[in-house]
Amino acid sequence: MTTLxxxxxxxxxxxxxxxxxxxxxxxxxxxxxxxxxxxxxEGLQAEFGPDRVVDSPLAESGLLGTAVGLAARxxxxxxxxxxxxxxxxxxxxxxxxxxxxxxxTAGRISLPLVLRxxxxxxxxxxxxxxxxxxxxxAHTPGLKxxxxxxxxxAYWMIQQAIADDDPVVFLExxxxxxxxxxxDIEQQSAxxxxxxxxxxxxxxxxxxxxxxxxxRTCVEAALVAADExxxxxxxxxxxxxxxxxxxIIASVKRTGRAVVVHEAVRTxxxxxxxxARIQEHCLYDLEAPVLRVTGYDLPYPPSxxxxxxxxxxxxxxxxxDRSLNG
Amino acid sequence: MTEPQAGPDFVQLLxxxxxxxxxxxxxxxxxxxxxxxxxxxxVLTRRIDSEATALQRKGELGLWPPSLGQEAAQVGSARAFSxxxxxxxxxxxxxxxxxxxxxxxxxxxxxxxxxxxxxASRPDNFHPYSFVxxxxxxxxVGMAMAQQRDGVVGNQxxxxxxxxxxxxxxxxxxxxxxxxxxxxxxxxxxxxxxFCQNNQYAISEPTTVQSRIPIYRRAAGFGFPGIRxxxxxxxxxxxxxxxxxxxxxxxxxxxLIEAYTFRMGAHTTSDDPTKYRNDTELEAxxxxxxxxxxxxxxxxxxxxxxxxxxxxxxxxxQLAERLRTGCVNLPEPRLxxxxxxxxxxxxxxxxxQRDQHLAYEASFLEPR
Numbered sequence: 154m155t156t157l158x159x160x161x162x163x164x165x166x167x168x169x170x171x172x173x174x175x176x177x178x179x180x181x182x183x184x185x186x187x188x189x190x191x192x193x194x195e196g197l198q199a200e201f202g203p204d205r206v207v208d209s210p211l212a213e214s215g216l217l218g219t220a221v222g223l224a225a226r227x228x229x230x231x232x233x234x235x236x237x238x239x240x241x242x243x244x245x246x247x248x249x250x251x252x253x254x255x256x257x258t259a260g261r262i263s264l265p266l267v268l269r270x271x272x273x274x275x276x277x278x279x280x281x282x283x284x285x286x287x288x289x290x291a292h293t294p295g296l297k298x299x300x301x302x303x304x305x306x307a308y309w310m311i312q313q314a315i316a317d318d319d320p321v322v323f324l325e326x327x328x329x330x331x332x333x334x335x336x337d338i339e340q341q342s343a344x345x346x347x348x349x350x351x352x353x354x355x356x357x358x359x360x361x362x363x364x365x366x367x368x369r370t371c372v373e374a375a376l377v378a379a380d381e382x383x384x385x386x387x388x389x390x391x392x393x394x395x396x397x398x399x400x401i402i403a404s405v406k407r408t409g410r411a412v413v414v415h416e417a418v419r420t421x422x423x424x425x426x427x428x429a430r431i432q433e434h435c436l437y438d439l440e441a442p443v444l445r446v447t448g449y450d451l452p453y454p455p456s457x458x459x460x461x462x463x464x465x466x467x468x469x470x471x472x473x474d475r476s477l478n479g
Numbered sequence: 480m481t482e483p484q485a486g487p488d489f490v491q492l493l494x495x496x497x498x499x500x501x502x503x504x505x506x507x508x509x510x511x512x513x514x515x516x517x518x519x520x521x522v523l524t525r526r527i528d529s530e531a532t533a534l535q536r537k538g539e540l541g542l543w544p545p546s547l548g549q550e551a552a553q554v555g556s557a558r559a560f561s562x563x564x565x566x567x568x569x570x571x572x573x574x575x576x577x578x579x580x581x582x583x584x585x586x587x588x589x590x591x592x593x594x595x596x597x598x599a600s601r602p603d604n605f606h607p608y609s610f611v612x613x614x615x616x617x618x619x620v621g622m623a624m625a626q627q628r629d630g631v632v633g634n635q636x637x638x639x640x641x642x643x644x645x646x647x648x649x650x651x652x653x654x655x656x657x658x659x660x661x662x663x664x665x666x667x668x669x670x671x672x673x674f675c676q677n678n679q680y681a682i683s684e685p686t687t688v689q690s691r692i693p694i695y696r697r698a699a700g701f702g703f704p705g706i707r708x709x710x711x712x713x714x715x716x717x718x719x720x721x722x723x724x725x726x727x728x729x730x731x732x733x734x735l736i737e738a739y740t741f742r743m744g745a746h747t748t749s750d751d752p753t754k755y756r757n758d759t760e761l762e763a764x765x766x767x768x769x770x771x772x773x774x775x776x777x778x779x780x781x782x783x784x785x786x787x788x789x790x791x792x793x794x795x796x797q798l799a800e801r802l803r804t805g806c807v808n809l810p811e812p813r814l815x816x817x818x819x820x821x822x823x824x825x826x827x828x829x830x831x832q833r834d835q836h837l838a839y840e841a842s843f844l845e846p847r
Contacts, residue, residue, distance in 0.1 A: 186755045187683035210653035210689050211612060211681050239611065242655065277541040277592060281610050419832070449832050451817055456541055456592030458814040461836065471839065 155338050160330040162304035163193045165338060166311040167231065171201050174229060177315055179206045180220055181233030181269075190235055191271055191330055213243035217268065221250050224264040229315055237272040238281025244289070251320045252295030267314045271327035272300075273366045273416050274448075274463055277456040284453055285417035287365075290322045291394040291426070298393040299347060300324035302368035304334035306391065309343035317347065324393075326366035350397035352404065356386035359410035359476050362401060362427055364390040367414045367464060374469040385473065393423055401427065402434045409440035410476045414464050419447040441479035444472045483693070483707065483739060490719050491709040495767040497775030499714075505722065507714040511782035517713050518777060519791055520554045521770045524574035526795045527583045528744075530802045531573075531590070535748040539806050540590040546573045548711070548743030551769030552676050554578055555716025556644065556738070559724050563631045563641025567606040567619040571676075572646050579605050583798075584805030593809045612647075613654035616673065619645030620660050623669035623727075632670045633730030642670035642727035644720070650681025652697065653689045661701040661733070668732035672723045673698075675735065676710060678742035683755035695737035703733045710740030711769040741767070815840075 157165060170177050179194055185208040188195030198206035209216050213234060220230040234240045240247075247268070254262045274283030290298045297319055301307040307325070314321040345351065353368060354375050361371040368389045375385040386404055390397065405411045411431055413424035424445035431443050446464040454462050483489035491500050492507050528546045535543040546553060553574030560566065560579070568575055576586060585598035589608065596607035606622075609615040623643040626632050631641040651657050652675060664671050677694055679686055690697070698705025704726070708719040716738055723734040741764040745752050777783045818833035819825045 182681070183683045185683075188754075190682070190749070208684055208688055211650040211684070212653040212655060214655050215653065242611070279542055279590060279592070279610060280595065449814075449818070449836065450829055451821055454814060454817050455589075455594055455812055458812050458817070459592075461814040461840070468839065471842075 154335045157304045157336045158331050159304050159307045162308040166308040170312045170315045177229040180230045217243040217246040220266050224266040229265045231267045234270045236282045237284040252293045263318045264320045265318045267321050269323045272324045273326050275328040288422050298322045300365040305336050308336045313347040348392040350400040351389045353389045354387040356384040358384045360386045360404045360408045362388045363414040374466045405435045406438045411443045412472045414446045418450045441476045446472045490715045492714040493712045497772045505718045518773050521550045524550045530799045541592050544571045544747045545744030548741045550574050551713040552710035552738040552740045555713040556720040558717045559720035565604045565622045565643040567615050567645040569646050570608045587806045588809050613651035613657040616657045616660035619643045620664045620669050623671040640728035642724050644672040646674050649677040649686045664733035665702045670727035671733045673735040676738050682746040698735035705735040707737040710738030711767050
């Protein structure tokens, strides 16, 4: 076992993928000499050369559009968008092209590309640097959307995403880049499917459903709740599309209560979809309405008020109280 | 690419040693006293920038994008504005903002996270900072199209005419938005001056990643004039911007100015430029410093003296003190106030969310 941060685990995963797969290449702004603004690609250009770790001109649409061409010709481009808020110039390519080429060609063209995006708030940043755009992507048929919450998952999931023959939006929780954890880098391959959810902490009174940056927050909330005798189950979704419905349903059938937590705005966020699926499958097992703890329906606010905007331990426990007493 | 030399494709009127340079097309018609005023703006802009950088280092700001080294490009161009002009900045135009009378303490609020870009001192003809690269160039073209419809273009009396100037960097020239802005401006002969500060780096990437030809030459392909100016020479920047704004105000259409300069600091305070550029390059540009050359010139011709410089140093210190105090005293925002800032008329559901937020906050104040 090796102790790594999320950022270093991604770096190690990318290195292993580049070594194993000659068609894989990293593609983005400032990813070469600088190693990316979060240093996720640090040292990789020196190791694999500028044809495999490519500094691109500053244009997200151009970056993703040319990645479509590379992927259509058998390469496995791993595109880095510098910050969540800068992915929108590439949105047309993503929604109109990346997601559909397989469908349009009845499978003759697949696009094995990965779009890495640091996302989420909580780092005191200025505008456009703290967004949670996952619902746009999960709403788009043809895209797979995954997100890691731990170094272990970061290391394996990025390799699995690169190996996938479909386009994968890979969301990296930027405020967890420096979280540390154990990773078994000697292991041959991942022990979990890229698209399965994980029960991070089993419990019986209610189910907390989260992903990415909110997983740690939910685990912390569950630990505090445990001191008060409340036994919470915490699910890390890991994949937002496809959604591992079976794990969610089995858990809620056992606990009878569910609270979905995400940083993204509430309206039509992942919480809405999950709540709908739960009521479709678990209506008669539910002891209380499915609750959501989310960002408010605002553009991301100035950093001095982001603490109040983002779900935190207290807001999660408040929702748990309402669920248990509801 | 080799460094450009003074001549027809690189307008320079004051060399790095502070000597006036002859140019067949452009000459500076202002007085030395005007130049002393300009020097004051350069020095104070640099002080605002260095103070903000220091405030970030002390943890008082979340981030700051330094303008260090680009003062002449910003102050020089700002001295070409007239009353009907519209100014559209990117996010590094602190010197331009200073010249149009924006209180730098207001600017700090954005970077301290106490506000968005809601600066009380921002005049209506100065658009808020944009942080998405290049996006503002399209907005500027639209504003220039509005000027065409407002009847402020091509009037007989030049005083009654205006144009739009938009700032962006070398990195932005790769964006689709910027290239589309060029096309729309040319198509509609919009009165817009595209002011590109080529500061040689888009974070870590040298300009050569974005363009294999000098940026100003791109304008030819879009069908309008492009001109390159020594961006560290205030005289040349002012004169060339004057010419370009006048050209646009008269209804001749857009112009691209490439102000060739150097970002002496980091991209932002989160960046470490030592990872991608060397000391030799920095030293070469330090020798071309925009402030030093103007100070040398003005001292030599006797337009300023040590007493004048001492007084400016005192003013600069006072400004710095005002920034430090102003920064830490910026009013703390309330999340609740932002709910009514999203729409002209706030939907009930959003007001409900605000009330839920307020009730939740209040629950911490009540005895449990």
